[in-house]
Amino acid sequence: MVERLDFPGGITPPTRKARATRAPLREAARPARVVLPLAQHAGAPAEPCVRVGQRVRTGEPVARAAGLVSAEVHASVTGRVAALEERPLHDGSRGPCVVIDAEGEDDWWTLPSLDWRATDDDALLARLDASGVVGLGGAAFPAQVKARIRELHEVDTLVVNAAECEPYISADDLLLRHHAAEVLEGARMMARLAGAARILVGIEDDKPEALAALEAALAASGHDDTPAEIRVIATRYPSGGERQLIKRLLGREVPSGGLPADVGAHCHNPGTLRAALAAVRDGRPLVERVVTLTGEALARPGNVVARLGTPIAELLEDAGLARPALHRLVMGGPMMGRALGELDLPVVKATNCLIAATREELPDPPPEQPCIRCGACEEACPAGLLPQQLYWFARGREHDKAERFHLFDCIECGACDYVCPSHIPLAQYFRAGKDAIRARRREAARADHARHRFEFRQARLAREAAEKEARRAARKQAAARPRRRPAGEAQPAEPAADLRGLRIAETAARAAERKAQKALTRAAEGGEQDPAVIADLETQLATARENLQAAEARLQAARDAEEKTP
Amino acid sequence: MSLMHAAQTPSRRPAGTAAVMGWLLIATLPGIAALSWHFGWGVLTNVAFAAALGVGLEAAVLRLRGRPAGATLADNSALVTGVLLGASLPPGSAWWLILTGMIAAIVVAKQLYGGLGHNPFNPAMVGYAVLLVSFPVPMSLWAAPTGLVGPEAQPLGEVLRQFAGLATLETLDALSGATPLDAFKHKPEGLMAAEFWAASPLPEGALTAWRQVALAWLAGGALLLYKRIIGWQIPAAMLASLALLAALLYAASPSHQGSPLFHLLGGAAVFGAFFIATDPVSAATSRRGRWLYGAGIGALVVLIRAFGGYPDAVAFAVLLMNLAAPLLDYYTEPRAYGHAAATRGIAAREDDR
Numbered sequence: 001m002v003e004r005l006d007f008p009g010g011i012t013p014p015t016r017k018a019r020a021t022r023a024p025l026r027e028a029a030r031p032a033r034v035v036l037p038l039a040q041h042a043g044a045p046a047e048p049c050v051r052v053g054q055r056v057r058t059g060e061p062v063a064r065a066a067g068l069v070s071a072e073v074h075a076s077v078t079g080r081v082a083a084l085e086e087r088p089l090h091d092g093s094r095g096p097c098v099v100i101d102a103e104g105e106d107d108w109w110t111l112p113s114l115d116w117r118a119t120d121d122d123a124l125l126a127r128l129d130a131s132g133v134v135g136l137g138g139a140a141f142p143a144q145v146k147a148r149i150r151e152l153h154e155v156d157t158l159v160v161n162a163a164e165c166e167p168y169i170s171a172d173d174l175l176l177r178h179h180a181a182e183v184l185e186g187a188r189m190m191a192r193l194a195g196a197a198r199i200l201v202g203i204e205d206d207k208p209e210a211l212a213a214l215e216a217a218l219a220a221s222g223h224d225d226t227p228a229e230i231r232v233i234a235t236r237y238p239s240g241g242e243r244q245l246i247k248r249l250l251g252r253e254v255p256s257g258g259l260p261a262d263v264g265a266h267c268h269n270p271g272t273l274r275a276a277l278a279a280v281r282d283g284r285p286l287v288e289r290v291v292t293l294t295g296e297a298l299a300r301p302g303n304v305v306a307r308l309g310t311p312i313a314e315l316l317e318d319a320g321l322a323r324p325a326l327h328r329l330v331m332g333g334p335m336m337g338r339a340l341g342e343l344d345l346p347v348v349k350a351t352n353c354l355i356a357a358t359r360e361e362l363p364d365p366p367p368e369q370p371c372i373r374c375g376a377c378e379e380a381c382p383a384g385l386l387p388q389q390l391y392w393f394a395r396g397r398e399h400d401k402a403e404r405f406h407l408f409d410c411i412e413c414g415a416c417d418y419v420c421p422s423h424i425p426l427a428q429y430f431r432a433g434k435d436a437i438r439a440r441r442r443e444a445a446r447a448d449h450a451r452h453r454f455e456f457r458q459a460r461l462a463r464e465a466a467e468k469e470a471r472r473a474a475r476k477q478a479a480a481r482p483r484r485r486p487a488g489e490a491q492p493a494e495p496a497a498d499l500r501g502l503r504i505a506e507t508a509a510r511a512a513e514r515k516a517q518k519a520l521t522r523a524a525e526g527g528e529q530d531p532a533v534i535a536d537l538e539t540q541l542a543t544a545r546e547n548l549q550a551a552e553a554r555l556q557a558a559r560d561a562e563e564k565t566p
Numbered sequence: 567m568s569l570m571h572a573a574q575t576p577s578r579r580p581a582g583t584a585a586v587m588g589w590l591l592i593a594t595l596p597g598i599a600a601l602s603w604h605f606g607w608g609v610l611t612n613v614a615f616a617a618a619l620g621v622g623l624e625a626a627v628l629r630l631r632g633r634p635a636g637a638t639l640a641d642n643s644a645l646v647t648g649v650l651l652g653a654s655l656p657p658g659s660a661w662w663l664i665l666t667g668m669i670a671a672i673v674v675a676k677q678l679y680g681g682l683g684h685n686p687f688n689p690a691m692v693g694y695a696v697l698l699v700s701f702p703v704p705m706s707l708w709a710a711p712t713g714l715v716g717p718e719a720q721p722l723g724e725v726l727r728q729f730a731g732l733a734t735l736e737t738l739d740a741l742s743g744a745t746p747l748d749a750f751k752h753k754p755e756g757l758m759a760a761e762f763w764a765a766s767p768l769p770e771g772a773l774t775a776w777r778q779v780a781l782a783w784l785a786g787g788a789l790l791l792y793k794r795i796i797g798w799q800i801p802a803a804m805l806a807s808l809a810l811l812a813a814l815l816y817a818a819s820p821s822h823q824g825s826p827l828f829h830l831l832g833g834a835a836v837f838g839a840f841f842i843a844t845d846p847v848s849a850a851t852s853r854r855g856r857w858l859y860g861a862g863i864g865a866l867v868v869l870i871r872a873f874g875g876y877p878d879a880v881a882f883a884v885l886l887m888n889l890a891a892p893l894l895d896y897y898t899e900p901r902a903y904g905h906a907a908a909t910r911g912i913a914a915r916e917d918d919r
Contacts, residue, residue, distance in 0.1 A: 013570050167570065243903060256904035334569040362569045369641060371582050374796065374846045376579075378853070383903040388851050389895065404912060406902040414568030421583045422683075423571065430622030463578060 003410075006252050007244040009381045010236040011415045013335075015206055017170045020294040025174045027250030028291075029318060030106070034076050034309025036062060036098045037089055040348035041132075041140040043069030048098055054081045057109035059285045062098045065129065071142040071349075072132035073263075075109075076287035076307040077102040081456060090331055090345055092336055097346075100309070111283035116189040124193055124280060131279030132286045132349075135163065137172075138332055140350040143190075143276055146266075150195045153261035158191035159249060161267045162203040162210065163233065163240035166333030169353040171290040172270045174303040176210035179274055180217035186273030187473035188226050189280065194266045199228035201247045204235040237335065238413040242267045244382050256409050271352075289317065291347060295356035297325040307346050313343040316356055327359035334362060335414040369422035377416035377426060383409050387416040387426050394433040401439065402433050412435075449536045456539050459546035466550040471556035499562060502555040509551040513544040579794040583682075587642030589793050590841075593786035594649050600782030601653060602776035604711040607725040608658025613649055614659060615729070619668040620648025627677040643682045647671055650690040650841055654834065654881075655697070656742070657709040657761045660731040663701060667693035687888045693882040698881065703735070706877075708742035710743035711775035747833045748774055750824055751877040758821045770824035773832070780831040780910075788839025800849060801839040803860025804867075808835055811868040829868060838863070843887075850891040855898035862887045901914060 039045035046063035050056060056075040065075040079102040089098040111131070116124060129146040135141045149155060158181065164172045176183060196288050203211055214230055231249055238244055243254045245267065252263040260267055271290060278284045288310055294301040299320025306315055311323075312329075330337045331351055355362070377387035385406055393402035407430060414424040520537040573581035580586050602609040624644035628635040651667055671693030679685045698705045714716040720741065727733055744752070747770055753762045790796045812829040827837065843849065843863050850859035863883045870879030901908040 008900070013572075014575055247903070253904050255906075256902070258904070263750050275727075328569070330569065337569075339569070352575055357569075363574075365569075365571065366582075367637060369637075369680060372583060372586075372643075372683050372847050373849075373851050375853075375856075378851065378900075384900045385902055386895070386899060389899075401912070404909065405899065406701070406909075407900050417568035419568060419572050419581075421581055421586055423582070425568075426567065498856055539899065 005049070005247075007239070007241075007382045008246040008384045008551040009379060009415060012236055012416050013167050013418060015235065016167045016294075017173070017206070019271050020168070020292050020301045020303060021170045021209075023300070025178045025290065025303050025305065028304040028306040028310060028315055030077065030102065031307060031310040031314055032102050033311070034100050034102070034307060035087060035311070035346040036073050036076065036100070036309045037087070037346065037348060038073060038096045038098065038307075039064050039089070040073070040350065041071040041134040041142055043067065043071070043142060043145075045096065046070055046073045048084055048096070050081050050084075050098065052081050052084055055079070056081060056100060057107045058527040059287055059414075060109040061130075061132075061285070062100070065132075065142075069145050071134050071140075071144075072285070073098065073131060074132055074285040074287050074308075075100055076309050078105070078107040078553040080105040087270065088342065088345060090348065092341055098487060108284070111279075111285070113283045114240075114280050116192075116277075116280045119280070121193055125191070129278050130285070131275075133272065133275050133279050133349055134286070134349050135469045136267055136271035136275060136289055136352065137353055138336075138350050140348075143268075143272055146268075147190065147193045149259075149261045149266060150193070152265060152474060153259070153554060155194045155261055155266045156186055156198070156201045156264040157250060157266070158194055158196040159245060159260075159265050159267045160187050160201040160270060160273065161201060161240055161242065161245055162201055162207075162214075162270050163245055164207070165204060165235070165237045165240035166335050166337075166462065167237075168355050169292050169333050170294075171292045171303055171352045172288060173207045173272055174292075175208045175274065175290045178214050180210070180213040181220065182277055183222060183270045184214070184217050184228065186275075186277035187228070187268065190268055190273060191226050192268075196266055197226070199226055200249050201228065201230045202239070202245050203232055204239065205232050208234045216303045226297045227520060237415060238382055238411070241382065241411050241413060243411065249450075256406065286349065289347070289349065289351070291351055293319040293329075293356075294353065296358040296361045297322050297327070306351075308349060309346045310344050310407050311343075312340070312347060312351075312354060315347065316343065316354065319356075321356055326356050328355075328357045328362050330355040330357065330362070335418070336412065365425070366423050368424050371420075371422055371424055374421060376421060377421040380415040380419045382413060382415060383411055385410060387430075389491065390433070391424065391426055391429055392550040394429040397436070399433065399437045403437060407433055407437070415537070445532070445536070449532065449539070452539045452543065456546065459543045459550070463466070463546045463550035463553070468555045470553045473557045474560060499555075499558045502551070502558050506551040506555045509544070509548040513541070513548045516541040569593065574797075578792070578898075583641045583643075586795055587646050587793055590646050591642065591649060591791065592832070593789045593793075593795075594653065596785045597779065597783040597841075598649070598653055600779045601657070603714050604771075604779065605657040605709045606712060606720045607657075607722045608720070608728065609653070610727055611729045612655050612657060612659055612664060613652035615860055615871055616652030616655070616664050616830040617645050617648035619665060620644040620646075620672055621674040623668055624677065627673055628681075628886055631677070633681075638681065640889065641682060644672060644676075647676065647689045647693075649809040651693045653836060653837070654690065654694050656705060656707055658725050658728040659704065661729055662731060663704055666700070667697045669693075670696040670834075683847055685847055688842060688845050688884050688889075689843060691884045691888075694881040695885060702762060704738070706748060707738050708745045708748070709741060710769040711771050714814040743772060745877065746773055746828070747824075747871065748877040750828070751871070759823070760821070777831045777832070783837040783840060787836065790840060790844070796840065796844040796846075797856060798875055799851075799853065800844050800860035800863075803857045804839045804843050804864040805830065805835065807861040807864030808839075808867055809864075811865050815868065823838075823872060829871065831838060833878040834880045835864075838867070838884065842880060842884050848884075848891060849887045850887075850894040850898070852895055852898045854900070855891070855894040858894050858898065859887050859891060862890060 044067040047066045048063045050062045058078045060075045061072050062075050063070050082101045083099040085096045089095045125144050133143040162172050182553050191199050233239055233248055239248055246260055247253055247267045254260050255262055275286050288305050290303055291306045292303050329340045331340050373388045381387055389405050390402055390407055410430045414427045414428045520541050523537055580589055621644050624664035625635045651671055672691040674811055675687050675689040675692035676685045749767045809826045812826040814823050815823045850856050866886055867879045896911050899908050
């Protein structure tokens with residue numbers, strides 16, 4: 001079969017970007033109070049390192065990264081810490097936040113400025129870590145963790161994901177129009193960190209101004225060592241999906257369950273690249289980002305540079321929010337974004353877009369109708385799945401079949417929802433299906449863990465018994481030593497065979513121990529985040545060690561017996 | 567989940583189920599018009615009564631099932647089933663025949679399986695097959711092509727008497743004529759095809775009428791394709807495999823087999839290809855699965871017509887392939903992104919091995 005050069009499916013919804021791209025990028029008013037959630041990145045929440053009442057400067061760390069995958073949080077205004085408290089978060093839950101009341105002008109707390117070309121990798125990674133830089137495309141994965149990819153994979157291409165394929169969002173577009181040179185410079189820095197030999201910028205053809213700015217910036221810096229290329233692609237959702245973009249630009253497919261780095265690619269959002277450069281060149285931690293403010297309920301839509309922690313309500317009021325017209329508030333895009341239940345939430349690192357939509361604009365979906373298996377979803381699916389079948393299995397809770405039909409390759413882009421004539425929220429079903437399967441796996445893992453703990457106990461008892469037996473044998477030997485056994489009465493071949501068996505058992509136990517050790521190391525290095533999994537692997541390792549010790553004790557006892565009975 | 571929907575943007579393709587079914591109804595109009603023009607008022611009484619029964623029976627079963635009827639009826643799917651079955655029955659069928667067929671279609675084949683989207687078999691074809699097996703005589707009395715108007719046309723009153731079940735079998739027999747497929751099927755064993763046609767075995771204009779009806783269904787099918795309501799794979803595969811197999815048989819035995827054109831236009835093949843086989847609920851759903859599904863129907867139609875006991879075979883061919891649809895879907899899954907190869911079938915899970 002002919003290899004496809006593009007990802008399958010995709011849709012072309014109306015982009016609705018024009019309203020927010022008419023005005024130039026502007027600085028949002030500095031807020032009087034910021035709320036900084038400690039969990040605004042992928043991974044473990046940060047741990048606060050300030051006291052209530054403490055004075056902090058703009059850029060000063062207020063919470064430290066905790067664990068392998070986590071990110072620092074920095075004060076985004078100069079002022080006084082007003083509270084450390086639980087506050088509502090964007091997903092409807094509540095979580096710890098640092099609240100800072102601004103006082104006076106910005107007083108910047110910066111790290112020493114570095115020239116990335118003259119700085120080694122470790123110092124750059126440490127700087128990214130200390131600056132709280134995370135992916136600004138929406139996933140908020142810590143950039144420093146991502147940049148360490150080189151330790152495990154060989155990367156040849158750094159992809160700048162400027163596709164921005166989702167309707168409404170224009171934050172990257174505006175950022176590139178104004179700061180293309182910084183984005184390119186950031187890309188060069190991250191390319192070096194990842195070990196990539198070239199840079200590919202993927203941008204959709206509905207952003208001519210950003211493209212022109214990029215081309216000008218590229219021409220101005222043309223003599224640089226890392227070759228960079230701009231690829232314009234036709235506007236089609238979801239070409240900004242990491243996997244889809246890599247397929248479209250490089251013709252490579254990220255293996256199922258794998259990472260882009262498995263095929264030598266490394267993707268970054270333009271905003272992330274600029275933030276990374278600012279962290280290194282200017283020593284400025286991540287305290288602001290570009291946010292698209294759009295939707296028909298806003299009189300003055302546009303893109304603003306907003307401090308993290310700025311109340312969403314303030315930004316929207318400044319953009320002329322007509323509250324009665326507001327029907328739905330969305331953070332992110334209309335396809336994959338999150339509907340916010342309230343206005344009293346802060347801008348976080350993942351806030352690329354806020355849509356204040358009217359009822360006509362993003363109406364409530366009509367009631368769900370039965371699936372008629374028309375196959376429109378299959379034509380739209382960018383992962384080559386059969387959503388109509390997956391829907392069937394999700395509804396029937398046939399999780400085995402859902403997995404067999406590659407449920408976990410679904411990127412939840414919502415293209416199937418968009419085309420479904422029966423208005424079935426397919427992506428929602430798929431997310432619920434994945435959650436159910438993960439819960440089931442956790443349940444199975446818990447049972448395994450219990451079994452492993454039991455096995456450990458058995459192994460410990462066996463080892464103690466073996467050691468006791470060895471000591472007893474040694475004592476018996478010592479007691480028997482004076483009376484040498486007359487020749488001919490020596491025990492026949494049996495102990496030798498026994499010794500051989502014990503030696504084999506000991507070797508096997510040693511191999512098992514090494515294997516358990518390796519599994520634990522791999523999980524820890526692979527960024528395994530579930531402490532239960534690590535604990536379980538540790539239990540298994542301990543069991544293997546007990547077994548090894550027992551085998552050694554038995555072998556030693558047998559050897560001693562052998563030596564003393566020539 | 568997506569907060570935007572294709573319905574909000576102008577497109578050729580109707581974005582909602584009710585609109586899809588609505589366009590399907592519109593697409594049946596040329597075929598029904600051509601049928602009525604040639605075979606008289608009986609076609610219209612069939613279609614009208616079957617459609618009304620479709621809606622009525624669906625509402626009744628929904629009531630029994632304790633489901634809200636309004637929203638479901640608004641999807642127009644029961645109407646479509648009624649119209650399709652009505653158009654397939656011999657013109658001027660009696661009310662009890664239509665009622666039996668519609669009960670089999672809507673109550674048994676559709677609602678007892680869970681309603682729209684849950685039926686493994688095409689409801690209209692289940693109804694048709696039940697009638698064909700249970701009432702072979704009235705099902706094979708197809709009206710002669712006497713036209714809707716004109717001197718020979720059967721008056722509406724006469725048709726209504728037939729519909730009410732008051733006409734005797736003799737009258738019906740006198741009024742009816744065999745369909746081309748039926749006549750050809752039952753030609754004497756020793757008779758050559760050429761001799762058979764030379765003897766003008768059909769009522770005057772019958773062959774022309776059937777061809778025009780097939781072309782009218784084709785026009786409706788073209789509308790469905792244009793509106794992207796159906797994919798082209800199933801009709802194309804079905805008609806291609808039908809023509810190919812018919813050509814092979816014709817080449818092997820031109821004196822006893824019908825020509826490919828006769829097979830294509832002489833019966834319900836075109837109607838079946840665009841309006842029956844394309845029912846997405848009961849068809850295979852992957853793109854390659856649809857090819858195989860369509861091709862299977864086409865092949866079965868020719869095989870049953872040539873070697874089976876029935877003159878036409880669209881209903882049985884479709885039902886047989888409905889049976890095969892889940893299997894086809896398991897074996898024709900597209901290669902998913904990030905996988906080296908497509909998966910085939912349902913493999914045993916590792917812990918079962």
